[in-house]
Amino acid sequence: xxxxxxxxxYLVTQMGNDKSIKCEQNLGHDTMxxxxxxxxxxxxxxxxxNNKELIINETVPNRFSPKSPDKAHxxxxxxxxxxxxxxVYFCASSLAxxxxxxxxxxxxxxxxx
Amino acid sequence: SQQGExxxxxxxxxxxxxxxxxxxxxxxxxxLQWYRQNSGRGLVHLILIRSNxxxxxxxxxxxxxxxxxxSSSLLITASRAADTASYFCATxxxxxxxxxxxxxxxxxxxxP
Numbered sequence: 001x002x003x004x005x006x007x008x009x010y011l012v013t014q015m016g017n018d019k020s021i022k023c024e025q026n027l028g029h030d031t032m033x034x035x036x037x038x039x040x041x042x043x044x045x046x047x048x049x050n051n052k053e054l055i056i057n058e059t060v061p062n063r064f065s066p067k068s069p070d071k072a073h074x075x076x077x078x079x080x081x082x083x084x085x086x087x088v089y090f091c092a093s094s095l096a097x098x099x100x101x102x103x104x105x106x107x108x109x110x111x112x113x
Numbered sequence: 114s115q116q117g118e119x120x121x122x123x124x125x126x127x128x129x130x131x132x133x134x135x136x137x138x139x140x141x142x143x144x145l146q147w148y149r150q151n152s153g154r155g156l157v158h159l160i161l162i163r164s165n166x167x168x169x170x171x172x173x174x175x176x177x178x179x180x181x182x183x184s185s186s187l188l189i190t191a192s193r194a195a196d197t198a199s200y201f202c203a204t205x206x207x208x209x210x211x212x213x214x215x216x217x218x219x220x221x222x223x224x225p
Contacts, residue, residue, distance in 0.1 A: 004155070035215075041199060043156075043215040090155055101146065102203075102213065104155035 003027050004105040006091050012111045013081060021076045021108045023091030032074035033102065034066060035090040043090070049074055050096075086112045119202055119219040127224050132189040134219040136202030137182075143205040145178060146213065147187050150199045159187075159200075192223045 004025045013019055025032060031050040037043045047066045048055045054066065063079045078085060088107045094100035120135045136145070144163045148156040162169045162178045162185065169176045175188040189196055199220045203213040 041150075041218050041220075043201065043218075045213065045215075092156075101158045101161060102156075103158070104148075106155045107153075 004091055004093055004103050006089075006105040006108050008108060009106065010109050010111075012113065014113055015081055015083060017081050018077070018079045019081060019110075020078070021089055021091075021110075023074050023076070023105055025072055025091075025093040025103070025105075027093055027095075027103060029093035029095050029103070030071065031094050031096055031100075032068070033092040033094075034074065034076050035092065035104075037088045037090060037107070039087070046076075047074075081112045083112050086110055119200065119216040121219060122217070123220045123222070125222040125224065126192055128192060128194055130192055132192050132196070132221055132223070134187045134200050134221070136185045136187070136204075136216055138185075138202075138204045138214075139183065142180075145176075145185050145205070146203045147174075147176060147185075148201045148203060148215075150201065150218070152198070156201065189221075192221075194223050194225045197221060197223045 007022045033048045034046040035043050036046055046057055046060045049066055049068055051071055065077045066074055068074045088109050090107050091105040092102040094102045118137050126132050142164055144161055146161045147159040149159055150156045160169055160171050160174055160176050162176050164180055173190045178185045199218040201215050201218045203215045205213055
């Protein structure tokens, strides 16, 4: 069974649309993350979240919002998609915040046309 | 420039040779981790070294940490074609509000 899974794997959409990416982990971890990896392979954290605390990277536009229906899921909603949002988005989880190994999902490749 | 920065950006070696990648960072850290990313895949954790450790081994991997120089190195011995991937260091910086800060990675190509 996949530890951290994401859907969809590929997402092609028009500018201005609203889309969601889903993430699920079956590791029993308390903390989940969303990362954005651009075309130059820079990996930047967008959010880290557990059932008590959401930490938002201040550089992330408020068009992006994480939503967690339960501890095992952290979905990423993106409103009014822009061309610059095209990237690979990775979900990850860890047992707790900080000093912990992170387990990554396979990524969602988003292309905004 | 970034908190974690790998060097070189790209490295090409022959199978059987050793590969060394370096990572430099700017602020004090709790720990440093190395991850591997195969093309089109997510990152896979390789090894974690804490700020009070100087060297760590895992199979063919050897990681060193020099907190005085704010640098770490990843050595892969007897490289194989399957080691071809991008390698990232991630720092859990004490002064950063977020969790881990990743460098841009070193792209390693191991030629058969």
